[in-house]
Amino acid sequence: MNQDELKQAVGRAALDYVPDNCIVGVGTGSTANCFIDALATIKGRIQGAVSSSEASVARLKSHGIPVFELNAVDHLPVYVDGADEINRQLQMIKGGGAALTREKIVAAVAEQFICIADESKLVDVLGKFPLPVEVIPMARSYVARQLVKLGGHPAYREGVITDNGNIILDVHGLQISEANKLESQINEIVGVVTNGLFAHRRADVLLLGTSKGVQTLK
Numbered sequence: 001m002n003q004d005e006l007k008q009a010v011g012r013a014a015l016d017y018v019p020d021n022c023i024v025g026v027g028t029g030s031t032a033n034c035f036i037d038a039l040a041t042i043k044g045r046i047q048g049a050v051s052s053s054e055a056s057v058a059r060l061k062s063h064g065i066p067v068f069e070l071n072a073v074d075h076l077p078v079y080v081d082g083a084d085e086i087n088r089q090l091q092m093i094k095g096g097g098a099a100l101t102r103e104k105i106v107a108a109v110a111e112q113f114i115c116i117a118d119e120s121k122l123v124d125v126l127g128k129f130p131l132p133v134e135v136i137p138m139a140r141s142y143v144a145r146q147l148v149k150l151g152g153h154p155a156y157r158e159g160v161i162t163d164n165g166n167i168i169l170d171v172h173g174l175q176i177s178e179a180n181k182l183e184s185q186i187n188e189i190v191g192v193v194t195n196g197l198f199a200h201r202r203a204d205v206l207l208l209g210t211s212k213g214v215q216t217l218k
């Protein structure tokens with residue numbers, strides 16, 4: 001199977017975690033898109049979705065899946081999303097698609113986080129993928145200097161404005177041994193909205209697309 005087929009396989013496999021008549025949390029990116037397409041095949045047995053990005057809202061609506069505001073939803077049994085990297089503790093780096101803040105919010109509300117990923121995303125140590133940090137625009141230079149003090153090499157993601165109107169700094173060169181600590185340290189920098197480490201709120205289940213089939217890690 002090629003990478004697209006692996007993404008489609010995990011997108012379909014995630015349907016097993018969607019209870020009848022629920023509102024589903026939906027992530028962002030090419031793997032999440034495969035889940036949205038799979039979700040369309042069972043749209044008659046769900047109420048609808050909440051989404052972590054305007055791009056996913058558009059895809060959900062194109063399939064005729066009702067989209068709810070998160071503030072109008074008090075029970076979200078499951079959130080399904082991809083990752084840029086995930087380790088065997090199910091900690092992740094996310095935000096390659098610049099949707100990290102809304103992803104973290106929807107994931108916080110959800111009872112279960114189901115990560116769907118092809119096998120290229122599984123790593124022993126997080127940090128080869130540059131860590132995205134969403135930053136209030138006027139704080140960009142200050143935050144960049146603070147990230148250097150933490151040992152990183154931040155790069156401004158040119159031409160990208162998040163759905164929240166902010167910018168992204170991608171931090172290269174981090175060897176992430178204590179993901180919980182680093183997630184908190186970066187979030188404490190004034191001007192940071194959030195960073196793409198999902199260590200405090202890890203995935204509960206990883207559906208990993210491999211050439212031997214979909215493997216489940218919990």
Ligand SMILES: O=C(CO)[C@H](O)[C@H](O)COP(=O)(O)O
Binds near residue numbers: 081082083084093100
């Ligand atoms: O965090 C994300 C978007 O902000 C995505 O989940 C992550 O970038 C993975 O994307 P893809 O499935 O396209 O590889």
